[in-house]
Amino acid sequence: MKWLVLLHVLGACVWAGGHLVLSLGFLPQALKLRDLSIIQHFEKHYERVGIAALLIQVVTGVWMTLIYVPLSSWLTLASPHHVYLWTKFALLAGTLVLAVHARFFIIPKLTVEKLPQLAFHIVLVTVLAVSFVLVGLSFRFVYF
Structure with missing residues:
Protein backbone atom coordinates (compact mmCIF):
# COMPACT_ATOMS: atom_id res chain seq x y z
CA MET A 1 0.00 0.00 0.00
CA LYS A 2 2.80 2.44 0.81
CA TRP A 3 4.25 2.10 -2.69
CA LEU A 4 0.82 2.96 -4.17
CA VAL A 5 0.71 6.14 -2.11
CA LEU A 6 4.30 6.94 -3.08
CA LEU A 7 3.61 6.51 -6.80
CA HIS A 8 0.40 8.51 -6.49
CA VAL A 9 2.13 11.38 -4.69
CA LEU A 10 5.05 11.39 -7.15
CA GLY A 11 2.56 11.54 -10.02
CA ALA A 12 0.79 14.44 -8.32
CA CYS A 13 4.10 16.26 -7.84
CA VAL A 14 4.93 15.95 -11.53
CA TRP A 15 1.42 16.77 -12.79
CA ALA A 16 0.63 19.70 -10.48
CA GLY A 17 4.22 20.93 -10.28
CA GLY A 18 4.65 20.90 -14.03
CA HIS A 19 1.47 22.90 -14.53
CA LEU A 20 2.47 25.38 -11.84
CA VAL A 21 5.85 25.86 -13.56
CA LEU A 22 4.08 26.34 -16.89
CA SER A 23 1.46 28.75 -15.50
CA LEU A 24 3.74 30.80 -13.28
CA GLY A 25 7.06 30.53 -15.10
CA PHE A 26 6.57 30.14 -18.84
CA LEU A 27 3.06 31.45 -19.54
CA PRO A 28 3.56 35.04 -18.34
CA GLN A 29 6.63 35.42 -20.54
CA ALA A 30 4.86 33.89 -23.54
CA LEU A 31 1.93 36.27 -23.10
CA LYS A 32 4.19 39.29 -22.58
CA LEU A 33 6.31 38.54 -25.65
CA ARG A 34 3.39 37.08 -27.63
CA ASP A 35 5.61 34.09 -28.38
CA LEU A 36 4.00 30.67 -28.88
CA SER A 37 7.36 28.94 -29.05
CA ILE A 38 7.88 29.39 -25.30
CA ILE A 39 4.80 27.27 -24.55
CA GLN A 40 5.56 24.82 -27.36
CA HIS A 41 9.11 24.31 -26.08
CA PHE A 42 7.87 23.55 -22.57
CA GLU A 43 5.15 21.20 -23.81
CA LYS A 44 7.61 19.35 -26.05
CA HIS A 45 9.66 18.38 -23.01
CA TYR A 46 6.91 18.02 -20.42
CA GLU A 47 4.03 16.33 -22.25
CA ARG A 48 5.26 12.71 -22.14
CA VAL A 49 6.26 12.94 -18.49
CA GLY A 50 3.11 14.84 -17.52
CA ILE A 51 0.72 12.44 -19.25
CA ALA A 52 2.55 9.46 -17.73
CA ALA A 53 2.22 11.09 -14.29
CA LEU A 54 -1.51 11.63 -14.80
CA LEU A 55 -1.97 8.01 -15.89
CA ILE A 56 -0.03 6.81 -12.84
CA GLN A 57 -2.31 8.92 -10.65
CA VAL A 58 -5.45 7.48 -12.25
CA VAL A 59 -4.29 3.86 -11.93
CA THR A 60 -2.98 4.19 -8.37
CA GLY A 61 -5.97 6.33 -7.36
CA VAL A 62 -8.50 3.76 -8.54
CA TRP A 63 -6.44 0.97 -6.96
CA MET A 64 -6.32 2.73 -3.59
CA THR A 65 -10.01 3.54 -3.82
CA LEU A 66 -10.80 -0.14 -4.31
CA ILE A 67 -8.82 -0.83 -1.13
CA TYR A 68 -10.36 1.93 1.01
CA VAL A 69 -13.87 2.23 -0.42
CA PRO A 70 -15.70 -0.97 -1.40
CA VAL A 83 -17.33 12.81 -1.39
CA TYR A 84 -13.58 13.13 -2.00
CA LEU A 85 -13.72 10.21 -4.41
CA TRP A 86 -16.44 11.84 -6.50
CA THR A 87 -14.70 15.20 -6.29
CA LYS A 88 -11.56 13.56 -7.70
CA PHE A 89 -13.60 11.99 -10.51
CA ALA A 90 -15.16 15.38 -11.29
CA LEU A 91 -11.71 17.02 -11.38
CA LEU A 92 -10.47 14.27 -13.69
CA ALA A 93 -13.48 14.73 -15.98
CA GLY A 94 -12.85 18.48 -16.10
CA THR A 95 -9.19 17.89 -16.90
CA LEU A 96 -10.08 15.48 -19.70
CA VAL A 97 -12.68 17.84 -21.19
CA LEU A 98 -10.15 20.69 -21.23
CA ALA A 99 -7.47 18.45 -22.73
CA VAL A 100 -9.75 17.24 -25.53
CA HIS A 101 -10.98 20.77 -26.24
CA ALA A 102 -7.44 22.13 -26.39
CA ARG A 103 -6.12 19.22 -28.49
CA PHE A 104 -8.88 19.34 -31.11
CA PHE A 105 -10.09 22.95 -31.13
CA ILE A 106 -7.29 25.24 -29.93
CA ILE A 107 -3.93 23.68 -30.73
CA PRO A 108 -4.62 22.80 -34.40
CA LYS A 109 -5.51 26.44 -35.13
CA LEU A 110 -3.14 28.03 -32.63
CA THR A 111 -1.94 31.50 -33.50
CA VAL A 112 -0.55 34.33 -31.43
CA GLU A 113 -4.04 35.85 -31.39
CA LYS A 114 -5.40 32.67 -29.77
CA LEU A 115 -2.65 32.52 -27.15
CA PRO A 116 -4.93 34.05 -24.47
CA GLN A 117 -7.46 31.26 -25.10
CA LEU A 118 -4.73 28.65 -24.62
CA ALA A 119 -3.52 30.53 -21.54
CA PHE A 120 -7.01 30.32 -20.06
CA HIS A 121 -6.96 26.53 -20.58
CA ILE A 122 -3.51 26.24 -19.03
CA VAL A 123 -4.59 28.18 -15.94
CA LEU A 124 -7.77 26.11 -15.58
CA VAL A 125 -5.83 22.83 -15.82
CA THR A 126 -3.40 24.18 -13.22
CA VAL A 127 -6.26 25.07 -10.87
CA LEU A 128 -7.69 21.57 -11.34
CA ALA A 129 -4.25 20.01 -10.72
CA VAL A 130 -3.80 21.92 -7.46
CA SER A 131 -7.37 21.01 -6.50
CA PHE A 132 -6.47 17.34 -7.07
CA VAL A 133 -3.65 17.76 -4.54
CA LEU A 134 -5.87 19.47 -1.96
CA VAL A 135 -8.61 16.86 -2.26
CA GLY A 136 -6.00 14.09 -2.11
CA LEU A 137 -4.60 15.55 1.09
CA SER A 138 -8.13 15.66 2.47
CA PHE A 139 -8.34 11.87 2.28
CA ARG A 140 -5.72 11.81 5.03
CA PHE A 141 -5.98 15.15 6.80
CA VAL A 142 -9.56 16.35 6.08
CA TYR A 143 -8.88 19.87 4.83
CA PHE A 144 -12.42 20.44 3.60
Whole structure:
Protein backbone atom coordinates (compact mmCIF):
# COMPACT_ATOMS: atom_id res chain seq x y z
CA MET A 1 0.00 0.00 0.00
CA LYS A 2 2.80 2.44 0.81
CA TRP A 3 4.25 2.10 -2.69
CA LEU A 4 0.82 2.96 -4.17
CA VAL A 5 0.71 6.14 -2.11
CA LEU A 6 4.30 6.94 -3.08
CA LEU A 7 3.61 6.51 -6.80
CA HIS A 8 0.40 8.51 -6.49
CA VAL A 9 2.13 11.38 -4.69
CA LEU A 10 5.05 11.39 -7.15
CA GLY A 11 2.56 11.54 -10.02
CA ALA A 12 0.79 14.44 -8.32
CA CYS A 13 4.10 16.26 -7.84
CA VAL A 14 4.93 15.95 -11.53
CA TRP A 15 1.42 16.77 -12.79
CA ALA A 16 0.63 19.70 -10.48
CA GLY A 17 4.22 20.93 -10.28
CA GLY A 18 4.65 20.90 -14.03
CA HIS A 19 1.47 22.90 -14.53
CA LEU A 20 2.47 25.38 -11.84
CA VAL A 21 5.85 25.86 -13.56
CA LEU A 22 4.08 26.34 -16.89
CA SER A 23 1.46 28.75 -15.50
CA LEU A 24 3.74 30.80 -13.28
CA GLY A 25 7.06 30.53 -15.10
CA PHE A 26 6.57 30.14 -18.84
CA LEU A 27 3.06 31.45 -19.54
CA PRO A 28 3.56 35.04 -18.34
CA GLN A 29 6.63 35.42 -20.54
CA ALA A 30 4.86 33.89 -23.54
CA LEU A 31 1.93 36.27 -23.10
CA LYS A 32 4.19 39.29 -22.58
CA LEU A 33 6.31 38.54 -25.65
CA ARG A 34 3.39 37.08 -27.63
CA ASP A 35 5.61 34.09 -28.38
CA LEU A 36 4.00 30.67 -28.88
CA SER A 37 7.36 28.94 -29.05
CA ILE A 38 7.88 29.39 -25.30
CA ILE A 39 4.80 27.27 -24.55
CA GLN A 40 5.56 24.82 -27.36
CA HIS A 41 9.11 24.31 -26.08
CA PHE A 42 7.87 23.55 -22.57
CA GLU A 43 5.15 21.20 -23.81
CA LYS A 44 7.61 19.35 -26.05
CA HIS A 45 9.66 18.38 -23.01
CA TYR A 46 6.91 18.02 -20.42
CA GLU A 47 4.03 16.33 -22.25
CA ARG A 48 5.26 12.71 -22.14
CA VAL A 49 6.26 12.94 -18.49
CA GLY A 50 3.11 14.84 -17.52
CA ILE A 51 0.72 12.44 -19.25
CA ALA A 52 2.55 9.46 -17.73
CA ALA A 53 2.22 11.09 -14.29
CA LEU A 54 -1.51 11.63 -14.80
CA LEU A 55 -1.97 8.01 -15.89
CA ILE A 56 -0.03 6.81 -12.84
CA GLN A 57 -2.31 8.92 -10.65
CA VAL A 58 -5.45 7.48 -12.25
CA VAL A 59 -4.29 3.86 -11.93
CA THR A 60 -2.98 4.19 -8.37
CA GLY A 61 -5.97 6.33 -7.36
CA VAL A 62 -8.50 3.76 -8.54
CA TRP A 63 -6.44 0.97 -6.96
CA MET A 64 -6.32 2.73 -3.59
CA THR A 65 -10.01 3.54 -3.82
CA LEU A 66 -10.80 -0.14 -4.31
CA ILE A 67 -8.82 -0.83 -1.13
CA TYR A 68 -10.36 1.93 1.01
CA VAL A 69 -13.87 2.23 -0.42
CA PRO A 70 -15.70 -0.97 -1.40
CA LEU A 71 -16.90 -0.88 -5.02
CA SER A 72 -20.44 -1.60 -3.84
CA SER A 73 -20.54 1.74 -2.00
CA TRP A 74 -18.95 3.98 -4.66
CA LEU A 75 -22.32 5.43 -5.65
CA THR A 76 -23.12 6.66 -2.15
CA LEU A 77 -21.97 9.76 -0.36
CA ALA A 78 -21.94 7.94 2.96
CA SER A 79 -18.65 9.38 4.22
CA PRO A 80 -16.20 12.18 3.48
CA HIS A 81 -14.10 9.65 1.55
CA HIS A 82 -16.99 9.06 -0.83
CA VAL A 83 -17.33 12.81 -1.39
CA TYR A 84 -13.58 13.13 -2.00
CA LEU A 85 -13.72 10.21 -4.41
CA TRP A 86 -16.44 11.84 -6.50
CA THR A 87 -14.70 15.20 -6.29
CA LYS A 88 -11.56 13.56 -7.70
CA PHE A 89 -13.60 11.99 -10.51
CA ALA A 90 -15.16 15.38 -11.29
CA LEU A 91 -11.71 17.02 -11.38
CA LEU A 92 -10.47 14.27 -13.69
CA ALA A 93 -13.48 14.73 -15.98
CA GLY A 94 -12.85 18.48 -16.10
CA THR A 95 -9.19 17.89 -16.90
CA LEU A 96 -10.08 15.48 -19.70
CA VAL A 97 -12.68 17.84 -21.19
CA LEU A 98 -10.15 20.69 -21.23
CA ALA A 99 -7.47 18.45 -22.73
CA VAL A 100 -9.75 17.24 -25.53
CA HIS A 101 -10.98 20.77 -26.24
CA ALA A 102 -7.44 22.13 -26.39
CA ARG A 103 -6.12 19.22 -28.49
CA PHE A 104 -8.88 19.34 -31.11
CA PHE A 105 -10.09 22.95 -31.13
CA ILE A 106 -7.29 25.24 -29.93
CA ILE A 107 -3.93 23.68 -30.73
CA PRO A 108 -4.62 22.80 -34.40
CA LYS A 109 -5.51 26.44 -35.13
CA LEU A 110 -3.14 28.03 -32.63
CA THR A 111 -1.94 31.50 -33.50
CA VAL A 112 -0.55 34.33 -31.43
CA GLU A 113 -4.04 35.85 -31.39
CA LYS A 114 -5.40 32.67 -29.77
CA LEU A 115 -2.65 32.52 -27.15
CA PRO A 116 -4.93 34.05 -24.47
CA GLN A 117 -7.46 31.26 -25.10
CA LEU A 118 -4.73 28.65 -24.62
CA ALA A 119 -3.52 30.53 -21.54
CA PHE A 120 -7.01 30.32 -20.06
CA HIS A 121 -6.96 26.53 -20.58
CA ILE A 122 -3.51 26.24 -19.03
CA VAL A 123 -4.59 28.18 -15.94
CA LEU A 124 -7.77 26.11 -15.58
CA VAL A 125 -5.83 22.83 -15.82
CA THR A 126 -3.40 24.18 -13.22
CA VAL A 127 -6.26 25.07 -10.87
CA LEU A 128 -7.69 21.57 -11.34
CA ALA A 129 -4.25 20.01 -10.72
CA VAL A 130 -3.80 21.92 -7.46
CA SER A 131 -7.37 21.01 -6.50
CA PHE A 132 -6.47 17.34 -7.07
CA VAL A 133 -3.65 17.76 -4.54
CA LEU A 134 -5.87 19.47 -1.96
CA VAL A 135 -8.61 16.86 -2.26
CA GLY A 136 -6.00 14.09 -2.11
CA LEU A 137 -4.60 15.55 1.09
CA SER A 138 -8.13 15.66 2.47
CA PHE A 139 -8.34 11.87 2.28
CA ARG A 140 -5.72 11.81 5.03
CA PHE A 141 -5.98 15.15 6.80
CA VAL A 142 -9.56 16.35 6.08
CA TYR A 143 -8.88 19.87 4.83
CA PHE A 144 -12.42 20.44 3.60
